[in-house]
Amino acid sequence: MAPSPSEPGDTSWVDRRDDSARSWADEAVRRVVADANRSADTHLHVFPLPPEWGIDLYLKDESVHPTGSLKHRLARSLFLYGLANGWIREGTTIVEASSGSTAVSEAYFAQLVGLDFVTVIPRRTSPEKIALIERYGGKCHFVDTPPAMYAEAERLAAETGGHYMDQFTYAERATDWRGNNNIAESIFEQLSLERHPCPDWIVVGAGTGGTSATIGRYLRYRRLSTRLAVVDPENSAFFPGWVTGAADYSTGMPSQIEGIGRPRMEPSFVPSVIDLMMPVPDAASIAAMRHLHDVTGLSAGGSTGTNLWGAWQLIARMLREGRGGSVVTLICDGGERYQHSYYNDAWVAERGLDPAPYRAAVDRFLAEEVWAPPRTP
Template identity: 50%
Template sequence: MTDRRHPAGWAAAALRRLDAERAERGPTPLAGFPLPEDWGITLLFKDESAHPTGGLKHRTARALFRHAIATGRVGEGTTVVEATGGHAAVAQAYMARLLGLPYVAVMPGREDPARAEPVRALGGECLFVTPPLAIYDEARRVAAARGGCFLDQFAWAERALDWRGDDLAGELFAAVPDPVWAVVGAGTGATAASLGRHIRCHGLRTRLAVVDPENSAYFPGWARGRIGQTTSA
């Protein structure tokens, strides 16, 4: 029996809770997109909107919390802080509530009730910061002040998502064993990295395409090898 009074006992129980959440949901569905028959192409979408928080960030949030707990960055009662203006805050607030942890999202821009409401509805706190790029320093400051953990999805998501077969890569390639192409949005880059490593690890012939909006920082970083490439503030 696990002793919940011991730090390792809480961590073990928290990891089981995350695993149970994943098992309870099961794989997200694949949906076909109609194309002309004479094209000879089958186009399938992995419907990540089936997650309780409605998107791909649900998996990433679960993986980030799992990794942070397993590596000792998050323990019982730890305040979890993230710098994000997007859906990641909702998904992370959901996981924090599941584990009984305080959660703070540091968002760019002026106070915006519409963006804050979904996070606050899940028990999270939202702080708004200008200029936008100041969110990272502010998230670090808040985490330090509260004795918490800056989850830092851009630094940790690529390591947290398991490329060996768990979660999205495992689900996708189990359902479609050897597709010609896998196409994924950039986001933090972690999902694309986990899919690419799965493809290489399993010797698949599948090619990977990563798409992102025009003027993204990713393209010049990839095309010209500019590792420190950023967009303007």
């Protein structure tokens, strides 16, 4: 609707009001917020550690969201951010660059508010995730290499007159890090009746960097003693970029652990809120993920294994220092998405990965209190 004077004959004020557009946006926001209101908070599981250690390990199970992953929170925040900013309107095509789970969740919310959704996605993305994107009405546009995703998503958004969600830029600002039921606030509310309600560490991976930014900022805002550790898989730019302080660090190589690790330092990654970063071998991530399933029956993806490996390292440090306490990490998504890959011995072997020595190290640690992982090449 073209701008019009606010009063007849008055050209000093311009009224940009569009009642029909505002009405559509109001309804879209209501639907997105109602989805959150229908969903109970995610579970906080206790991982079995030897009781004599005096240490508790908690797993916040983000796989129980309606779209099955931690990215459900991000997609909800990105949609609300885009709607509140007036970037998403009736008829807008939503475009994203995603390695999988964010696209699944954004396709869900696009369908919820009646918009078309297209994601630019690497060809190697798991077929299970592709099927989920399409189940929610999304379309997949494939590229051969992850670095090509960004420019192609921008091109598609311009071509369709759509909105590029750009999770890698907006993840750290779309979520209210001070509270409003973000993941950090939820963790501390759920821990309030535990014997160690203020954990020594929270351990997360970084895909966009949004989760670590939210948790790290919340810890400082609430003046909590908990420290934030970020784990990073092979080929990712986050760990070397954090160590060197190079904001433009790039490896140009894809991560084999879907959902975390990036070939470049992303705009949403906030190094200054992180207390510790730990590189994790891909084979260790797979060993930890499979150990979780064998011990607890919980089925999770490779990024959860990365988280667990980091948590066990920190628990080993606490034991050496003679300290009790608690550690919290995340179940990022469910293992049903990775039956063809991380749970498939042939697939793992084809990629030159050998989880067996790492699995043996975990078993020994939990049985004998000896942390002696294999040396990485």
